[in-house]
Amino acid sequence: MKLSTIKDVARIAKVSITTVSATINGTAPVSKALQERVWEAVKTAGYHPDPVARNLRMGTSKTIGLIVPDIATPWAAHLAKAMQRALSDIGYNMLFASNDDDPEREFREIELFSSHRVAGLIIAPTTHGEDYAGRLADAVHTPAVLVDRVIENSRFDSVTDDNHFGAQLITRYLLKLGHRDIAFMVGRPGISSSDERYAGFLETMAAANVTVRDELIHHRIHLREHAFASVQKLMTLPRPPTAIACINIAQLLGTMAGLQNMGLRVPDDVSVISFDGFHPAEGWNPSITALTQDITTVSTRAAELLLARIEGKVDTPPQIIRVAPSLTVRTSCRAVPGTA
Amino acid sequence: MKLSTIKDVARIAKVSITTVSATINGTAPVSKALQERVWEAVKTAGYHPDPVARNLRMGTSKTIGLIVPDIATPWAAHLAKAMQRALSDIGYNMLFASNDDDPEREFREIELFSSHRVAGLIIAPTTHGEDYAGRLADAVHTPAVLVDRVIENSRFDSVTDDNHFGAQLITRYLLKLGHRDIAFMVGRPGISSSDERYAGFLETMAAANVTVRDELIHHRIHLREHAFASVQKLMTLPRPPTAIACINIAQLLGTMAGLQNMGLRVPDDVSVISFDGFHPAEGWNPSITALTQDITTVSTRAAELLLARIEGKVDTPPQIIRVAPSLTVRTSCRAVPGTA
DNA sequence: CTGTAAACACAAATCGTTTCGTGTTATCCA
DNA sequence: TGGATAACACGAAACGATTTGTGTTTACAG
Numbered sequence: 053m054k055l056s057t058i059k060d061v062a063r064i065a066k067v068s069i070t071t072v073s074a075t076i077n078g079t080a081p082v083s084k085a086l087q088e089r090v091w092e093a094v095k096t097a098g099y100h101p102d103p104v105a106r107n108l109r110m111g112t113s114k115t116i117g118l119i120v121p122d123i124a125t126p127w128a129a130h131l132a133k134a135m136q137r138a139l140s141d142i143g144y145n146m147l148f149a150s151n152d153d154d155p156e157r158e159f160r161e162i163e164l165f166s167s168h169r170v171a172g173l174i175i176a177p178t179t180h181g182e183d184y185a186g187r188l189a190d191a192v193h194t195p196a197v198l199v200d201r202v203i204e205n206s207r208f209d210s211v212t213d214d215n216h217f218g219a220q221l222i223t224r225y226l227l228k229l230g231h232r233d234i235a236f237m238v239g240r241p242g243i244s245s246s247d248e249r250y251a252g253f254l255e256t257m258a259a260a261n262v263t264v265r266d267e268l269i270h271h272r273i274h275l276r277e278h279a280f281a282s283v284q285k286l287m288t289l290p291r292p293p294t295a296i297a298c299i300n301i302a303q304l305l306g307t308m309a310g311l312q313n314m315g316l317r318v319p320d321d322v323s324v325i326s327f328d329g330f331h332p333a334e335g336w337n338p339s340i341t342a343l344t345q346d347i348t349t350v351s352t353r354a355a356e357l358l359l360a361r362i363e364g365k366v367d368t369p370p371q372i373i374r375v376a377p378s379l380t381v382r383t384s385c386r387a388v389p390g391t392a
Numbered sequence: 393m394k395l396s397t398i399k400d401v402a403r404i405a406k407v408s409i410t411t412v413s414a415t416i417n418g419t420a421p422v423s424k425a426l427q428e429r430v431w432e433a434v435k436t437a438g439y440h441p442d443p444v445a446r447n448l449r450m451g452t453s454k455t456i457g458l459i460v461p462d463i464a465t466p467w468a469a470h471l472a473k474a475m476q477r478a479l480s481d482i483g484y485n486m487l488f489a490s491n492d493d494d495p496e497r498e499f500r501e502i503e504l505f506s507s508h509r510v511a512g513l514i515i516a517p518t519t520h521g522e523d524y525a526g527r528l529a530d531a532v533h534t535p536a537v538l539v540d541r542v543i544e545n546s547r548f549d550s551v552t553d554d555n556h557f558g559a560q561l562i563t564r565y566l567l568k569l570g571h572r573d574i575a576f577m578v579g580r581p582g583i584s585s586s587d588e589r590y591a592g593f594l595e596t597m598a599a600a601n602v603t604v605r606d607e608l609i610h611h612r613i614h615l616r617e618h619a620f621a622s623v624q625k626l627m628t629l630p631r632p633p634t635a636i637a638c639i640n641i642a643q644l645l646g647t648m649a650g651l652q653n654m655g656l657r658v659p660d661d662v663s664v665i666s667f668d669g670f671h672p673a674e675g676w677n678p679s680i681t682a683l684t685q686d687i688t689t690v691s692t693r694a695a696e697l698l699l700a701r702i703e704g705k706v707d708t709p710p711q712i713i714r715v716a717p718s719l720t721v722r723t724s725c726r727a728v729p730g731t732a
Numbered sequence: 733c734t735g736t737a738a739a740c741a742c743a744a745a746t747c748g749t750t751t752c753g754t755g756t757t758a759t760c761c762a
Numbered sequence: 763t764g765g766a767t768a769a770c771a772c773g774a775a776a777c778g779a780t781t782t783g784t785g786t787t788t789a790c791a792g
Binding site for chain 2 (some may be wrong): 103108113115122132139146150164165166167308377
């Protein structure tokens with residue numbers, strides 16, 4: 053069961069190593085007759101070029117690296133799955149790392165992957181720490197595409213959900229149901245997805261001439277516990293919100309737990325809506341009305357973009373692609389009593 | 393920003409390449425004085441040995457491959473996360489692939505990873521198709537550890553949840569609540585986790601002298617739709633079950649959706665319990681009583697086992713390690729009326 | 733003082749590719 | 763038919779590490 057080398061193939065086909073390489077890669081003209089002999093020999097030898105040797109010689113591999121903050125979040129898991137599919141279709145494979153949202157580990161992973169000479173990187177960046185954009189820019193020396201979180205003015209392409217549009221969708225939906233007192237949980241400042249969603253929310257509210265009550269906006273809610281605490285505060289206000297918008301799963305879980313803890317029912321006592329559609333929202337009671345993110349499109353576009361850069365087909369300035377989500381209405385929101 | 397090679401280090405330290413390699417890897421005796429010069433040079437050159445060149449020369453890399461049926465299942469995602477952590481701690485990194493439970497893709501991935509000269513493989517096997525065990529045995533030429541599903545008499549180590557024990561836990565709990573008419577959804581036959589759980593259930597029931605009603609056992613339920621349909625049948629029986637046990641998430645989701653569709657309430661009309669603890673069971677109403685799987689232990693043990701094999705420290709016969717789950721009681725089960 | 737073993741350093745071969753430079757043969761046009 | 767040009771084939775040099783074999787120095791026992 054020894055693997056055969058290009059040398060074996062050359063011997064069998066009675067040609068030089070050079071010719072074998074040339075026929076296989078089509079990098080130099082080879083006569084029809086020889087080509088046939090070579091391919092025949094390749095088959096009988098069961099030859100597959102050694103990716104490692106190729107990697108060493110060429111300085112690049114058919115491998116891309118995927119780096120996400122936390123593979124255990126459904127969003128990232130789906131991304132990884134779709135991405136791996138997209139890549140294996142075109143003969144690439146995937147190195148993978150998860151870093152618990154820790155930029156130090158993230159940069160170490162980037163370096164590690166680089167030393168393995170990946171052809172490119174897909175990164176869902178942590179975007180924490182001092183001068184993150186700068187550090188990233190000079191840590192990465194291969195083509196790279198950022199997903200999920202956007203970094204403004206970076207030299208990398210980005211593919212992300214259209215958070216602004218998503219915020220419109222959610223906000224308009226709540227407004228249409230008659231909600232005016234909408235609580236909004238913002239995440240960590242500087243995380244683009246959070247910022248953009250919040251901005252979209254404010255804008256849509258303003259466009260509808262509805263004033264946003266400051267005490268209903270809670271910032272820096274990125275752990276379950278935060279959301280749990282927030283809910284207690286929100287629902288004990290003299291005039292509590294009629295709807296709560298959550299940005300991610302952690303918030304949603306915390307919110308639901310908090311409400312249950314207070315003996316409040318959804319949607320009877322308060323409506324709940326989520327930006328993050330990646331949870332098993334059905335089968336439970338209530339099922340959560342949420343945005344549905346088109347993660348397949350995100351990964352396909354990201355893969356396309358990366359490949360185009362790798363193959364040097366494009367040298368357009370970095371672009372930001374936003375993929376539109378849709379709103380999936382389930383049972384966690386109801387109209388405000390006394391509204392059409 | 394050019395990477396420095398071992399040659400640069402040798403030049404700076406004014407020694408031969410051999411000496412540099414010897415000091416770094418400790419493979420040959422080098423005098424204290426030279427060692428110091430070498431390390432100094434390594435530092436000033438910012439030298440890291442090129443893993444690719446090392447891989448080519450040594451015929452093996454510090455990379456292990458993880459292959460799972462579906463990374464988008466929470467179980468696999470948590471496994472990947474814990475595994476990557478365990479491996480990166482000891483200087484290994486991870487190639488990763490997901491195959492949608494398709495053995496053909498699985499074997500292609502094994503071959504691909506092998507050609508990249510991974511040092512070992514962690515496989516959550518699909519266990520489908522003709523002579524799966526045999527095919528696997530001669531597809532894999534590196535050390536490998538199987539997780540989740542067990543293959544009897546294979547030449548590989550396995551690490552898995554203790555399904556038999558889990559089934560005992562669940563069954564005894566239901567019995568204690570007074571349930572006698574327990575519906576059990578079995579998965580595809582031949583999948584060890586499903587078979588073992590079912591066997592454990594039967595055994596525990598028998599030990600308690602409770603007869604199992606055949607019409608409450610539904611086989612080959614591995615898609616949501618199957619479970620959805622099953623539930624309709626179960627709950628329209630003249631004497632419907634008082635409790636339903638689900639083996640995996642797909643079943644659980646289908647079951648809950650089916651019940652809701654029939655207007656039945658959990659746990660008022662029927663209790664539901666799950667073997668698969670990897671879902672956001674809290675915050676929803678009801679929260680599902682389920683086994684909690686100790687996936688960190690599973691991945692740690694698997695990594696240890698694999699590393700031991702890789703480093704040739706052990707050549708004991710293949711072992712099967714079973715990691716015990718625990719039962720997390722939530723709110724989806726209630727005592728049968730008229731029971732203590 | 734000598735012989736031998738241990739300790740140390742190095743040049744060169746190797747892993748399996750791709751590619752550069754060189755040489756040979758065929759092809760075409762004037 | 764001669765000569766330029768294209769087409770084709772090949773040997774040898776990279777890529778960056780480890781390892782083998784050889785030679786030189788030091789240390790120590792006889």
